[in-house]
Amino acid sequence: MSTLVLFDSNFGNTQKVAEAIAAELGNGATATPLAGLAKGALEGVDLLVVGSPINAWKPTPRTQEFLDGLGADTLRGVHAAAFDTRVRLFIHGDAAGKISHALGKAGARIVARPRGFIVEGREGPLAAGEVEGATAWARAIAVAARGAGPRAPGVTD
Numbered sequence: 001m002s003t004l005v006l007f008d009s010n011f012g013n014t015q016k017v018a019e020a021i022a023a024e025l026g027n028g029a030t031a032t033p034l035a036g037l038a039k040g041a042l043e044g045v046d047l048l049v050v051g052s053p054i055n056a057w058k059p060t061p062r063t064q065e066f067l068d069g070l071g072a073d074t075l076r077g078v079h080a081a082a083f084d085t086r087v088r089l090f091i092h093g094d095a096a097g098k099i100s101h102a103l104g105k106a107g108a109r110i111v112a113r114p115r116g117f118i119v120e121g122r123e124g125p126l127a128a129g130e131v132e133g134a135t136a137w138a139r140a141i142a143v144a145a146r147g148a149g150p151r152a153p154g155v156t157d
């Protein structure tokens with residue numbers, strides 16, 4: 001299964017999560033920055049994970065630009081999942097859910113619930129246990145992507 005983990009990151013925390021996910025997914029999966037993403041990078045990809053920091057309650061502008069560039073059905077046949085990094089705020093907004101929704105809209109089969117990983121302050125570091133949490137989330141993605149069902153159990157968006 002050809003796997004790509006795309007991320008945007010201002011201070012390196014989302015990159016760390018992306019790298020932990022890519023390492024767990026294996027199969028030569030690489031954590032690849034959205035900045036300077038090569039045209040055609042999605043060609044042949046079967047499993048796509050996209051992560052972004054929450055900036056002003058939503059994905060970063062670069063992440064949004066990537067999502068806006070996905071045409072209808074461009075991700076048909078692709079398994080996908082989305083995550084974000086966020087601070088501990090009562091109202092922290094959401095990026096993972098918005099990314100997941102956009103990936104689904106582009107035709108991807110969403111195989112995991114969108115997941116937020118906590119950072120301790122704007123520049124991080126990641127909260128204790130979040131790298132391990134990323135590894136566990138990735139393991140669940142791998143299992144779901146291998147499964148034959150049209151969607152992972154309980155995943156609705």
Ligand SMILES: Cc1cc2nc3c(=O)[nH]c(=O)nc-3n(C[C@H](O)[C@H](O)[C@H](O)COP(=O)(O)O)c2cc1C
Nearest residue numbers: 009010011012013014053056057085086087092122
């Ligand atoms: C301009 C800006 C806006 C932000 N807005 C939010 C926000 O709305 N909600 C939130 O939980 N975190 C917010 N943050 C904190 C980021 O989520 C945090 O910087 C990010 O998760 C760190 O990941 P990174 O190191 O990959 O950039 C904001 C950070 C910046 C710099």
